[in-house]
């Protein structure tokens with residue numbers, strides 16, 4: 498067995514008096530696609546942000562072996578830059594030359610967004626913004642990709658596209674953690690589903706199909722305290 | 723008529739000084755104000771920036787300028803001419819206002835823009851220069867133009883410490899002619915034309931920048 502790519506140990510996090518993560522333990526192996534589910538407010542985003550380092554834990558630890566990319570729920574593209582500028586800006590600070598431009602073109606083609614390379618984000622649809630955000634992450638050549646609600650605001654057709662898109666990214670060797678409450682989406686893509694309830698990991702299993710995942714979700718979260 | 727024309731030329735001798743004060747003061751103000759706004763955002767320096775802004779906004783500019791020229795500089799034994807002293811005091815004063823304007827703009831940007839820069843590994847300097855400030859400046863541009871206009875009108879205070887600006891030139895002409903009306907109207911005309919020019923240039927820049935989208 499290879500060492501896990503992400504290790505979260507006894508993670509605690511509160512905002513003021515609100516306990517958001519409590520004693521969370523999680524290890525994630527390379528090449529897996531892990532779904533993080535739970536109702537709104539259960540701490541999915543916070544866990545992702547702590548893994549990335551956007552928020553710091555009150556106690557416990559996170560180790561990531563490899564580069565981490567983060568996809569925001571609302572994408573956070575840079576509105577004053579074109580699509581190409583958005584994805585080239587950060588890598589250009591470290592690397593110059595034609596090879597980088599070629600890589601950018603390749604990523605845009607792979608995500609089927611090259612036609613929009615000189616367009617500003619405000620003129621893109623939700624699905625297109627999603628692709629650009631993904632392209633921007635991929636330009637950093639991450640080993641781990643953390644996505645917060647990657648299908649929120651997308652219609653069913655676009656969601657299906659996101660599934661194949663993320664699968665193709667996984668095929669490149671990128672390990673993914675997807676925070677989502679879209680069970681249909683997770684059933685299609687996740688190799689493992691972690692259930693978060695009020696900041697605790699309450700279940701951790703492999704999903705079968707949509708209906709049984711939905712059943713599991715209902716049994717877990719309609720539980721009385 | 724000929725006399726009016728020569729009066730205009732007389733008062734017009736102050737234009738160059740006024741413009742030097744304005745541009746010097748504004749560039750110092752925008753540079754230092756930007757530094758202040760960034761320092762304020764970053765935490766540790768916040769109380770110092772707040773204190774500076776509060777003091778500058780809470781006392782008359784005329785007092786600040788007099789304090790600098792008649793007290794602080796002589797006490798420190800630093801010889802400084804009127805123009806430099808003027809630029810320094812207008813610049814510091816303007817910096818406080820610019821810092822406040824920028825703070826508003828920075829706070830109204832989504833926090834995610836900073837976080838996106840962070841997750842992409844963009845160093846702070848580049849984040850401010852290329853991601854945050856271009857968006858902020860575009861959003862607050864009209865307010866910045868107002869600040870330049872306010873500064874132009876405040877330059878008239880330079881007469882407290884001397885210096886041949888438009889206002890001062892008109893006062894000297896008044897003293898020569900024992901009449902205030904024409905010289906002051908001419909000075910007012912010059913200021914007004916300058917304000918209109920700044921507005922026009924501002925609108926031109928704003929239109930140019932609006933070909934590209936700003937904010938969200």
Ligand SMILES: Nc1ncnc2c1ncn2[C@@H]1O[C@H](COP(=O)(O)OP(=O)(O)O)[C@@H](O)[C@H]1O
Nearest residue numbers: 512515517535536537538539540541542543544
């Ligand atoms: N920056 C913050 N300040 C205060 N409370 C927060 C902050 N971020 C999240 N929370 C709170 O933490 C809890 C978990 O939030 P979140 O991780 O976003 O949950 P989820 O993504 O599962 O919906 C919520 O109750 C939320 O209000």
Ligand SMILES: [Mg+2]
Nearest residue numbers: 541542645646
């Ligand atoms: Mg969330």
